[in-house]
Amino acid sequence: MRNVKFFGNIPATKSRYGSHYGEKIFEVGRERYREWVPWRSKLSAMIVKGYEVEFSGNEKILYLGAASGTTLSHLADIVDEGMIYAVEYSAKPFKKLLELARNRENIIPILADASKPQEYSGVVEKVDLIYQDLSQRNQVEILEINSKFFLKRRGRMLMMVKAKSIDSTVEPREVFSLVLKEVSEAFEILATGDLEPYHRDHIFVSGVRK
Numbered sequence: 001m002r003n004v005k006f007f008g009n010i011p012a013t014k015s016r017y018g019s020h021y022g023e024k025i026f027e028v029g030r031e032r033y034r035e036w037v038p039w040r041s042k043l044s045a046m047i048v049k050g051y052e053v054e055f056s057g058n059e060k061i062l063y064l065g066a067a068s069g070t071t072l073s074h075l076a077d078i079v080d081e082g083m084i085y086a087v088e089y090s091a092k093p094f095k096k097l098l099e100l101a102r103n104r105e106n107i108i109p110i111l112a113d114a115s116k117p118q119e120y121s122g123v124v125e126k127v128d129l130i131y132q133d134l135s136q137r138n139q140v141e142i143l144e145i146n147s148k149f150f151l152k153r154r155g156r157m158l159m160m161v162k163a164k165s166i167d168s169t170v171e172p173r174e175v176f177s178l179v180l181k182e183v184s185e186a187f188e189i190l191a192t193g194d195l196e197p198y199h200r201d202h203i204f205v206s207g208v209r210k
């Protein structure tokens, strides 16, 4: 993948920046790489497991559930010519996200509830991709409403689903099949897969807006 190199089994992103959350830095000649461990990031787990995820580097991305910016910081290394609108509603992780955004030209931090896209519709433009990692019971609904507001025609989405966050009373398999059914109403599903052993009872789903 663009701007990603493996150091042994662990990927790292080529970066002009230093460590954001204590990750190791590797120097290769004049290039600097930030270690991206799969246990800390579902997107890294996808890459380590060999799932296809491609970026051209100039995408506009809406990131829902950016937390303190762990995965966001690597995604910003990958789409270094693009723009990422990063939405997070919890003030504590947002503080660290702000520190990250202060140093990066391609991150716009937004402190808001992702279920209310009208509150940030004046800031976010039409995007090529929605990346969602919210751990919310109604995350499909949140994805759809944001797609209606911001996703380009035939735009892509990549979502991370944690079974327990949606329903802890039934088997993860059942939760995932229900999520896939709901998602397929608005999206053509391109791929899905588990993130074991890095993130238990999680899947990713990627798709294109119908």
Ligand SMILES: C[S@@+](CC[C@H](N)C(=O)[O-])C[C@H]1O[C@@H](n2cnc3c(N)ncnc32)[C@H](O)[C@@H]1O
Pocket (backbone or CB within 6 Å): 040, 041, 042, 064, 065, 066, 067, 068, 069, 070, 071, 072, 087, 088, 089, 090, 093, 112, 113, 114, 115, 133, 134, 135, 136
């Ligand atoms: C699993 S964590 C995200 C981890 C992050 N994506 C990463 O890989 O670095 C989920 C985050 O979503 C945020 N979140 C949950 N519901 C939200 C909502 N409705 N609007 C905005 N953020 C939300 C939580 O506060 C939490 O920080």
